[in-house]
Amino acid sequence: MRRHADRVYAVVLRFGAPGGEAEEIVQETFVRAWHAIGGFKGESQFFTWLYRIAINETKRHMTRRGTQLERVAADDTPLAEVGDPAPSPQLRAEHGELRAALERAVRALPMDYRIPLVLRDIEGLSTAQAATVMQLGESAFKSRLHRARLAVREAMEDYLDVEETP
Amino acid sequence: MNGGPIKRWMFMRQHQWTAARLSEYLDGELSQRDEERVEQHTGMCPECSRVLATLRRTLRELIGLHDEPLPSVADGVIERLRRSW
Numbered sequence: 001m002r003r004h005a006d007r008v009y010a011v012v013l014r015f016g017a018p019g020g021e022a023e024e025i026v027q028e029t030f031v032r033a034w035h036a037i038g039g040f041k042g043e044s045q046f047f048t049w050l051y052r053i054a055i056n057e058t059k060r061h062m063t064r065r066g067t068q069l070e071r072v073a074a075d076d077t078p079l080a081e082v083g084d085p086a087p088s089p090q091l092r093a094e095h096g097e098l099r100a101a102l103e104r105a106v107r108a109l110p111m112d113y114r115i116p117l118v119l120r121d122i123e124g125l126s127t128a129q130a131a132t133v134m135q136l137g138e139s140a141f142k143s144r145l146h147r148a149r150l151a152v153r154e155a156m157e158d159y160l161d162v163e164e165t166p
Numbered sequence: 167m168n169g170g171p172i173k174r175w176m177f178m179r180q181h182q183w184t185a186a187r188l189s190e191y192l193d194g195e196l197s198q199r200d201e202e203r204v205e206q207h208t209g210m211c212p213e214c215s216r217v218l219a220t221l222r223r224t225l226r227e228l229i230g231l232h233d234e235p236l237p238s239v240a241d242g243v244i245e246r247l248r249r250s251w
Contacts, residue, residue: 121228146189153224
C-alpha cells in the first residue's frame with residue numbers, strides 16, 4: 001500500500017498538483033479504485049489502471065477548485081524537495097542543479113504535454129500503455145510526447161553538454 | 167547547404183521529416199529504413215545532429231528522474247487508505 005501510494009503521489013505531483021492537494025488526490029484515487037475494482041478486467045496492469053484514475057482525479061480536483069492545471073510557476077518546489085522542507089546542502093549537491101532544472105522544465109509544460117512525458121519517460125510506460133492511459137491514438141500520443149521532449153530540451157539546453165557523442 | 171535549388175529543397179524536406187521523428191528514433195520505434203534515413207540526414211545536418219544529441223541527453227536525464235527518492239505520503243493518509251481498503 002505504502003509503495004503504491006508513494007508512487008501515485010509522485011506522479012500526481014509531477015502532473016502539477018501542489019503537495020497538500022496531491023495527498024487528497026492520492027486518497028481519492030485509491031478510494032475510487034476500491035469502488036471500481038470490480039471493473040478492473042486485468043487487461044491492463046493494475047498500475048496502468050491506477051494511473052488512469054489518478055489523471056481523472058487530478059483533473060477533477062483541479063476543476064472543482066477552479067485551479068488551472070496549466071503551467072506551474074517556474075519557481076515551484078522541485079519534486080525532490082517535497083516532503084523535505086530543508087534538504088541538506090549535501091542532498092542539494094547530490095541531486096544537482098541539472099535535476100532541479102529538469103523538474104522545473106517538466107512542471108512548466110502545459111498539462112496535455114506534461115502527462116505524456118511523465119508517463120512515458122519518467123514512469124517508464126511503453127508508448128502503447130501510455131497512449132491507452134491517456135485514451136489517445138499512438139500517433140497523437142507520439143506527437144505530444146515529441147513536442148514535450150523538445151520543450152524540455154530547449155529549457156535544458158544550457159545545462160546539456162552538446163559536445164557529447166551518442 | 168550548398169547546391170542548387172532542387173538540392174536545397176530536397177534537403178529541407180529531409181530536414182523536416184527527420185526533425186519530426188527524432189523521438190521515435192531514440193525510442194527505437196522506426197523501421198530500419200526510416201532509421202537509416204534519420205542517420206543519413208543527421209550525419210550531414212549540424213542542426214539535427216545537435217538536437218538529436220541534446221534530446222538523447224535530455225531523455226537520459228528524464229529517465230533518471232524515475233530513480234529519484236520518492237516523496238512520502240503522510241502516515242495518516244496511509245492509515246485512512248488501509249481502513250477504507
